[in-house]
Amino acid sequence: MDRRKFIQLASSASAALVLAKLATANAAEAKPANIETGANADEKQHLDAMNKYAELTGGDKLVIAMLIYPGMFLQDLVGPLTVFESLMNRDIHLVWKNLDVVGNENPAQTKLIPVRPTTTFKDCPKNLDVLFVPGGVPGTLTMMEDPEVLTFLAEQGKTAKYVTSVCTGSLILGAAGLLNGYKATSYWSSLPALAELGAIPTKSRVVVDRNRVTGGGVTAGIDFGLKLVALLRNENYAKAVQLYLEYNPEPPFNAGSPETAPAMVTQFLNDMFAGINEASIQTAKRAKKRLRG
Amino acid sequence: MDRRKFIQLASSASAALVLAKLATANAAEAKPANIETGANADEKQHLDAMNKYAELTGGDKLVIAMLIYPGMFLQDLVGPLTVFESLMNRDIHLVWKNLDVVGNENPAQTKLIPVRPTTTFKDCPKNLDVLFVPGGVPGTLTMMEDPEVLTFLAEQGKTAKYVTSVCTGSLILGAAGLLNGYKATSYWSSLPALAELGAIPTKSRVVVDRNRVTGGGVTAGIDFGLKLVALLRNENYAKAVQLYLEYNPEPPFNAGSPETAPAMVTQFLNDMFAGINEASIQTAKRAKKRLRG
Numbered sequence: 401m402d403r404r405k406f407i408q409l410a411s412s413a414s415a416a417l418v419l420a421k422l423a424t425a426n427a428a429e430a431k432p433a434n435i436e437t438g439a440n441a442d443e444k445q446h447l448d449a450m451n452k453y454a455e456l457t458g459g460d461k462l463v464i465a466m467l468i469y470p471g472m473f474l475q476d477l478v479g480p481l482t483v484f485e486s487l488m489n490r491d492i493h494l495v496w497k498n499l500d501v502v503g504n505e506n507p508a509q510t511k512l513i514p515v516r517p518t519t520t521f522k523d524c525p526k527n528l529d530v531l532f533v534p535g536g537v538p539g540t541l542t543m544m545e546d547p548e549v550l551t552f553l554a555e556q557g558k559t560a561k562y563v564t565s566v567c568t569g570s571l572i573l574g575a576a577g578l579l580n581g582y583k584a585t586s587y588w589s590s591l592p593a594l595a596e597l598g599a600i601p602t603k604s605r606v607v608v609d610r611n612r613v614t615g616g617g618v619t620a621g622i623d624f625g626l627k628l629v630a631l632l633r634n635e636n637y638a639k640a641v642q643l644y645l646e647y648n649p650e651p652p653f654n655a656g657s658p659e660t661a662p663a664m665v666t667q668f669l670n671d672m673f674a675g676i677n678e679a680s681i682q683t684a685k686r687a688k689k690r691l692r693g
Numbered sequence: 694m695d696r697r698k699f700i701q702l703a704s705s706a707s708a709a710l711v712l713a714k715l716a717t718a719n720a721a722e723a724k725p726a727n728i729e730t731g732a733n734a735d736e737k738q739h740l741d742a743m744n745k746y747a748e749l750t751g752g753d754k755l756v757i758a759m760l761i762y763p764g765m766f767l768q769d770l771v772g773p774l775t776v777f778e779s780l781m782n783r784d785i786h787l788v789w790k791n792l793d794v795v796g797n798e799n800p801a802q803t804k805l806i807p808v809r810p811t812t813t814f815k816d817c818p819k820n821l822d823v824l825f826v827p828g829g830v831p832g833t834l835t836m837m838e839d840p841e842v843l844t845f846l847a848e849q850g851k852t853a854k855y856v857t858s859v860c861t862g863s864l865i866l867g868a869a870g871l872l873n874g875y876k877a878t879s880y881w882s883s884l885p886a887l888a889e890l891g892a893i894p895t896k897s898r899v900v901v902d903r904n905r906v907t908g909g910g911v912t913a914g915i916d917f918g919l920k921l922v923a924l925l926r927n928e929n930y931a932k933a934v935q936l937y938l939e940y941n942p943e944p945p946f947n948a949g950s951p952e953t954a955p956a957m958v959t960q961f962l963n964d965m966f967a968g969i970n971e972a973s974i975q976t977a978k979r980a981k982k983r984l985r986g
Contacts, residue, residue: 453961475775475938481805482768482911494805512774512787515806567939588939605943617939618775619915627945639948640958645768646860646881646910648949649942650898652920655932656941665933668746 456640459633462490464530465556467572468502468515469549471539476567477515479621480532483629486641493525494518497548521552529632531560535567535587535617537676541683544575553578562631566615566624571680573614574599575687583609587617588658589673596684598691619656622647749933752926755783757823758849760865761795761808762842764832769860770808772914773825776922779934786818787811790841814845822925824853828860828880828910830969834976837868846871855924859908859917864973866907867892868980876902880910881951882966889977891984912949915940 464484466477484492496502496517503514533553543549553576557563565573570586573579574597584599584607585591591601600609606627607614613631615624626647630638655661658669757777759770770787777785789795789810796807826846836842846869850856858866863879866872867890877892877900878884884894893902899920900907906924908917919940923931948954951962 453957453964456958456961475771478768478771478806485805492805512778512785512811513771513806513808518805588936605941606945616941619938619940619942622912623943623945630945635946636955636958639946639954640961642944642946642948643881643951643954643958643962645912646949647912647944648898648909648953649912649944650916651935651940651942652899652916652923653928653932653935655935656939658936660941661932661936662929664746665749665929665936668749668933669936671746 455634455636457488459489459637462487462529462632463493463525463527464490464532465493465495465519465524465528466532467534467549467553467569468494468496468517469536469539469543470502471542472502472534472536473567473618474503474511474513474515475618476534476536476569476621479619480534480566480615480625480628482645483622483625483641484530486644487629487633491525492518495521495524495552497521521548524552524556526556526559528556528560530562530564530628531556533565533569533572534621535565535569535571537568537680540568540571541676541679543572544683544687550576560611562611562613562628564613564615564624564628566621567617568680570594570599570614571597571684573612574684575691577691579612579614580691582612583607584612584614585616586614589669589677590680592677593680593684596681596688598688748927748929750781752782752930755780755822755925756786756818756820757783757825758786758788758812758817758821759825760827760842760846760862761787761789761810762829762832762836763795764835765795765808765827765829766860766911767796767804767806767808768911769827769829769862769914772912773827773859773908773918773921775938776915776918776934777823779937780922780926784818785811788814788817788845790814814841817845817849819849819852821849821853823855823857823921824849826858826862826865827914828858828862828864830861830973833861833864834969834972836865837976837980843869853904855904855906855921857906857908857917857921859914860910861973863887863892863907864890864977866905867977868984870984872905872907873984875905876900877905877907878909879907882962882970883973885970886973886977889974889981891981 468477484490494515494517498520499517501514501516503511557576557578563578567587568590570579570584571590571593574594580598582599583602584594585602585604586594594601605616605620605623613628615621626638626642629641655665658666761770777783787808787810791813792810794807794809796804850871856866856871860880861883863877864883864886867887873891875892876895877887878895878897879887887894898909898913899917906921908914919931919935922934948958951959
C-alpha cells in the first residue's frame with residue numbers, strides 16, 4: 401500500500417480528518433484523486449484502503465451547531481470544537497443572533513481571541529445532529545434570561561438528535577426548559593443552580609440521559625466530545641480521535657475537584673464564587689418560574 | 694468574613710483571577726474597593742483576606758509571549774492560554790510578524806476561529822518570563838524554515854526565563870537551535886523529527902529540562918500549563934488553577950497513546966501521518982544543517 405496515495409485519497413474524499421488534508425497539502429506530488437471513477441488499479445487500491453478503515457472514516461454527514469455568546473469561556477467552546485473538527489463528513493456552525501464578532505463587546509472583558517459567528521439563529525439549519533452550548537460567566541446568566549436565545553434553543557432542542565453542553569452551558573439549556581427531569585451535570589460549583597432548573601444534578605465528568613449529553617467544567621469538553629463521538633459514530637472512531645489529539649492526560653496534581661484539592665484552595669474558590677453562585681441560583685429560580693408560568 | 698466584599702477586593706486588586714472579575718461584574722452592589730488606603734475597618738478586613746490567600750494570588754508581573762502562525766492548531770494555543778489567563782498579574786501577548794489575522798489566509802484551510810495577533814516580533818517585550826510555541830501542520834514545517842520566525846525565537850530564547858512549547862511546537866524551537874542537548878517532547882508521531890534537531894526525545898506528557906518546558910500533543914497543553922504555573926508561582930497556585938478549570942480528566946477510552954490505542958487505530962494514524970512524518974524529518978535535517986553551517 402502506497403501510503404502517500406492513501407493520504408491523497410483520504411483527503412480527496414469529501415470526508416477527511418483535518419490532518420490528512422494538511423498532510424496532503426505538503427506532499428510534493430499531491431494531486432486530486434478521484435474516488436468515484438475507480439477506473440484503474442491505483443484507484444482500486446485507494447478504495448480498498450478506505451474500506452479497510454471504513455469504521456474510522458465512515459458515517460453520514462453530521463450537522464453540528466454550537467451557540468456562541470458574549471461572556472462565554474473560550475476553552476468550553478474550543479475543546480469540543482477540536483473534537484468535532486477531527487470528524488470526517490461534518491458541518492460545524494458557530495451560531496449567534498447576528499454575525500457580529502463575540503468576545504470584544506465590552507472593553508472590560510476584551511478577550512484575546514474573539515469569535516465570529518458563521519451563521520445566525522434565523523439561518524441555522526434545522527434538525528441538527530448536535531446542538532451545543534458552552535459555559536461562561538457572567539455570559540451564562542445573561543443568556544439564561546435572553547428570550548431570543550432561549551427560543552432558539554427550545555425550538556432546535558425539539559428536533560436535535562443530541563442536546564448538549566459543557567460547564568455552565570447546562571444552566572442555559574435548563575433555562576430553555578430542555579433539562580427538566582433529565583440527569584445532567586455542570587461546573588462543580590454550579591450544581592445547586594442546575595437543581596433549581598428541574599434537572600437532576602449528577603456529579604460525573606460526562607452525563608448521558610437519553611439524548612441529553614452534558615459535560616463538567618471547562619476541561620471536561622474533551623471527555624464530553626469523545627463520548628459524543630462514540631454515540632454519533634462508534635467507539636473505535638472516538639478512539640482514533642483520542643489518539644489524533646493525544647488525549648492521554650496526566651495532571652501534575654490531583655486538585656481537579658473540590659474534594660481532592662487542598663482545603664485552602666477549595667475555600668479560596670468557594671469564597672470567590674460565592675457572589676456568582678448566589679446570582680446563578682436566583683437567575684435559575686426566575687427561569688423556572690417563567691417556564692411554569 | 695464578608696464574601697462579597699472579598700470578591701470586590703480580589704477583583705479590584707491589579708491581579709485577579711478572571712472569574713473573580715466576572716463575579717464582581719454581576720454582584721449587585723459591586724463598587725471599586727481601594728486596597729491601597731486601608732483607611733477603615735472594611736478595608737483592613739479585605740487586606741486580611743488578600744493576605745490569607747497570598748500564596749494563591751501573589752507574585753510579580755509575568756510577561757508571556759505566545760507565537761501564533763498560519764497553520765497552527767487552535768487547541769495547542771487555547772489550552773495553555775486558558776491556564777495563563779487564569780493567573781493574576783500577567784500580560785499575555787499573541788505574537789506574529791504583523792498584525793494580520795492568522796488562520797484564514799488560505800481558503801483551503803479556513804479555520805472557524807482565526808486569531809488576531811496582539812503585537813509583532815518587533816514590538817514584543819524583551820526578557821520574557823515565558824516564550825511559548827504551539828504546534829500545527831503544515832504550519833510547523835513552514836515555520837521551521839522561516840528566517841524571520843527563527844530569528845525572533847532564537848533572540849527571545851536567549852533571555853526568556855522559560856522557553857516552552859506544546860505538540861509540534863518543539864520542532865520549531867528545535868529549528869531555532871533552542872533544544873540542542875535538551876530533553877524534550879513533541880506530538881507522539883513527531884519524536885523522530887525532534888531527534889534530528891539535536892534534542893533528546895523524551896516520551897512524557899510534560900518534559901522539564903533546565904528552563905525548557907515542552908508538552909506532548911494537543912491536549913497536553915493543560916498538563917503543560919499547570920506544570921509551568923507551579924514553576925512560575927507555586928504548587929498550590931497551580932492547584933487553584935486546576936480546580937478553577939475543573940481539570941479532573943476522565944477519558945472515556947484508553948486510546949490516547951499509540952501503545953494503548955487499538956492496533957487498527959494506531960495503524961490508521963500511522964498511515965495517515967506517513968507523508969507528513971517524512972516531510973518533518975527532511976525539514977528537521979535541513980534545519981540542523983543550517984544551524985551547523
